Amino acid sequence: RGLLLATHNQGKVREFSAWLAPYAISISSAADHDLPEPEETATDFLGNATLKAEAAMAATGLPALADDSGLAVAALGGAPGLYSARWAGPDRDYQRAFDRIAAELGGAQAMEGAAAAFVCVLVLTLPGDTPLVAEGQVEGTLTASPRGAAGFGYDPIFRPEGEARTFAEMTMAEKAQFSHRARAMTNLAQVINVPAP
Numbered sequence: 365r366g367l368l369l370a371t372h373n374q375g376k377v378r379e380f381s382a383w384l385a386p387y388a389i390s391i392s393s394a395a396d397h398d399l400p401e402p403e404e405t406a407t408d409f410l411g412n413a414t415l416k417a418e419a420a421m422a423a424t425g426l427p428a429l430a431d432d433s434g435l436a437v438a439a440l441g442g443a444p445g446l447y448s449a450r451w452a453g454p455d456r457d458y459q460r461a462f463d464r465i466a467a468e469l470g471g472a473q474a475m476e477g478a479a480a481a482f483v484c485v486l487v488l489t490l491p492g493d494t495p496l497v498a499e500g501q502v503e504g505t506l507t508a509s510p511r512g513a514a515g516f517g518y519d520p521i522f523r524p525e526g527e528a529r530t531f532a533e534m535t536m537a538e539k540a541q542f543s544h545r546a547r548a549m550t551n552l553a554q555v556i557n558v559p560a561p
């Protein structure tokens with residue numbers, strides 16, 4: 365029953381669950397159904413989000429919401445972008461990803477203030493209907509070194525525009541006032557014509 369969050373990322377599950385809480389929809393995630401993690405073979409966010417949502421709906425028969433997202437660093441031509449999860453390695457060691465960004469920018473000092481954006485593409489697949497798509501972005505800058513313990517992934521090195529704190533120094537509700545994922549959800553709500561909470 366209800367909506368399946370087609371993700372294995374518990375950080376995403378927490379954010380979607382909080383965002384959807386006011387709607388009182390029954391929610392489950394990929395782990396609840398023991399779904400395998402599909403290989404992300406597409407060449408863009410939309411392609412990967414589509415294949416994740418379609419695989420989850422095919423396995424369960426439930427409407428499925430998938431998120432493909434990433435951090436795009438302007439001076440790195442948008443990297444890590446589609447490869448954001450992969451830069452952290454199989455053990456999801458984000459210090460490794462931060463070190464790689466610093467190295468490719470020419471040192472930690474070059475990271476401080478470097479322009480970056482988080483991007484999120486959502487695909488909602490519905491049994492017997494065409495999939496719905498929405499996107500959200502947030503611009504910001506990188507910090508020279510990680511700050512804060514909340515959130516997940518690249519949150520400790522990303523400050524949204526106009527804010528001194530990184531996403532990892534905010535509560536989940538504060539992060540949602542800026543985040544690419546919350547903006548994408550607001551856009552998706554508009555697409556299906558339900559009022560945002």
Ligand code: ITT
Nearest residue numbers: 371372373431432433434435448449516517518519
């Ligand atoms: P699923 O595919 O199962 O949803 P995933 O983590 O592999 O989980 P992606 O392939 O979309 O998801 O990779 C997105 C990566 O981008 C994610 O693992 C983080 O490293 C980063 N990312 C995306 N949104 C983020 C956020 O809100 N805060 C921090 N990092 C984020």
